[in-house]
Amino acid sequence: MSTHHPTDATLAAYAAGTLPEGLAMVVATHLHFCPDCRRMDRVMEATGGNLLSDLAPAAMAPDALTRVLARTAEAEPPERPAPILQSGLPPPLARCEFGRWWPVAPGLRWRPMKVSGRAWAGLLVVAPGRSMPKHGHDGLELACVLRGSFVDASGRYGAGDIAEPEGDHDIPPRVDSDDPCVCVIATEGVRMRGLLGSIQRMLGR
Ligand SMILES: [Zn+2]
Structure with a gap:
């Protein structure tokens, strides 16, 4: 389980598709390891990443991630650790x-x-x-x-x-x-x- 996550603003930019490719690849790599951020990413995409990206710095409370995850946790299927490919890269x-x-x-x-x-x-x-x-x-x-x-x-x-x-x-x-x-x-x-x-x-x- 990861202990260090991207900020809500960075995850919102990823969900909105506005991060440059290199940065997006790093976030995608973290999502491979982190079921919490995968859930948050899906919520952001579903609710309109562009809107969240514009509003994120001012509109999101510090506990926004925790509250959204609490609401979505029950609907989530159990997560298995995702595989690392044979080349050694996720x-x-x-x-x-x-x-x-x-x-x-x-x-x-x-x-x-x-x-x-x-x-x-x-x-x-x-x-x-x-x-x-x-x-x-x-x-x-x-x-x-x-x-x-x-x-x-x-x-x-x-x-x-x-x-x-x-x-x-x-x-x-x-x-x-x-x-x-x-x-x-x-x-x-x-x-x-x-x-x-x-x-x-x-x-x-
Ligand atoms: Zn995470």
Whole structure:
């Protein structure tokens, strides 16, 4: 069961189909792991994602998700854990096209995902004990853990958890699992520092 979910505003934008493809793929990956957000997504789609997307920041109470889920829970069939495909990727990502792996720093590998729209996305593998690269945000960034786990100032993130950081990472997320942490990450705008920043500029993203 996931403990970190997308915000109501992000889920509403996903349901309305207004998230750029890369970000939508990260949300779709979380939905694969999270029956609560799958239910919420269906409710939002049924009630008009566009309307909710427009109203979400002002109109939704903090407990909106809890209240809607309480109303829909009884109608839900029992959920079974969804499968991870043989390639090691959950179904939403198994259909995506990827580039090659890039060894971008010690203990860090990046594999870009081919997506359209203004966001860019990919898989990030970080070795145990290593930190994610320091970076700042110019827009929405979403990361969903596929395997392993990391910790940052807001808590611990394991498989299926989604991170939606606000502002810059003063303390970069650090992998605390015994195995490498694999995440799918998408961002509208990110300012990498150091080596990854050089690669980012070299690749023109
Ligand atoms: Zn969720």
